[in-house]
Amino acid sequence: MRVGPESLARHDLVREALPADAFERYSGFVVGGSPFNVTDPASSKSEAQLRLESDLEKIAAAAADSRTAALFTCYGIGVVTRLLGGEVTREHPEPTGATTIELTADGRADALLGDLALRFAALTAHKEGAAAVPPGAVLLATNDGCPVQAYRVGERLYATQFHPESTPRAFTERMAVYRDGGYFPAKDYDVIAARVLRASVTEPPRLLEAFAERFAA
Structure with a gap:
């Protein structure tokens, strides 16, 4: 199932608060990355970041309670992990580009990930990640x-460290925005971008299709 543009709503939570009627208005949420890190010192977090994290926690809590469906990616997995009582650490960063992801036994049996290849390439770029699967989550x-790299809470809350939502071209455009963000040496942009554009990332978008098939109203 493909959800057409007319059925999608894009909301920039960095700039605008979560609408009060969000859970009535939307049947599900796909949360992308952000310019922030969960592990940023609390004293350095702006009002915008604190509000964003609070709004994302509301979405995650609602999905964990089966009141909505949500797929959190990259920065989002840190927010969910912390909400569940897990640890977010900078001990597992990954360089910008394609990496190999492997499904666990639970992942192979999962309603969304189960139809993906056992091993597949996905795009990543992050400074932080979950130290371990948080309480109540199933590693996928x-x-x-x-x-x-991915886990599920209940039946309607998913979180991935990798990016299932981005094409290689869109990823290089995001790289340009974060060129000086410390994810890679700025001088190496052209080399890394060329490597990203050559990457074959056919499986991650199928996760989004499965999410839409299962949860879109």
């Missing part, structure tokens, strides 16, 4: 560099 995907 892993790799050596960052062991917690």
Whole structure:
């Protein structure tokens, strides 16, 4: 199932608060990255970041309670992990580009990830990740560099460290925005971008299709 543009709403939570009627207005949420890190010192967090984290926690809590469906990616997995009482750490960063993801036994049996290849390439770029699967979550995907790549809570809350929502071209455009953000040496942008554009990332978008198939009203 493909959800057309007319059925999608894009909301920039960095700039605008979560609408009060969000859970009545939307049947589900896909949360992308952000310019922030969960592990940023509390004293350095702006009002916008604190509000954003609070809004994301509301979405995650609602999905964990089966009041909505949500798929959190990258920065979002940190917010969910912390909400669940897990630890977010900078011990498992991954360089910008494609990495290999492997499904766990639970991942192979999962309603959304189960139809993906056992091993597949996905795009990542992050400074932080979950130290371990948080309480109440089921590990669905892993790799050596960052062991917690995807997990599920209940039946309607999913979180991935990798980016299922981005094409290689869109990823290089995001790289340009964060060129000086410390994710990679700025001088290496062209080399890394060329490597990203050559990457074959056919499986991650199928996760989004499965999410829409299962949860779109």
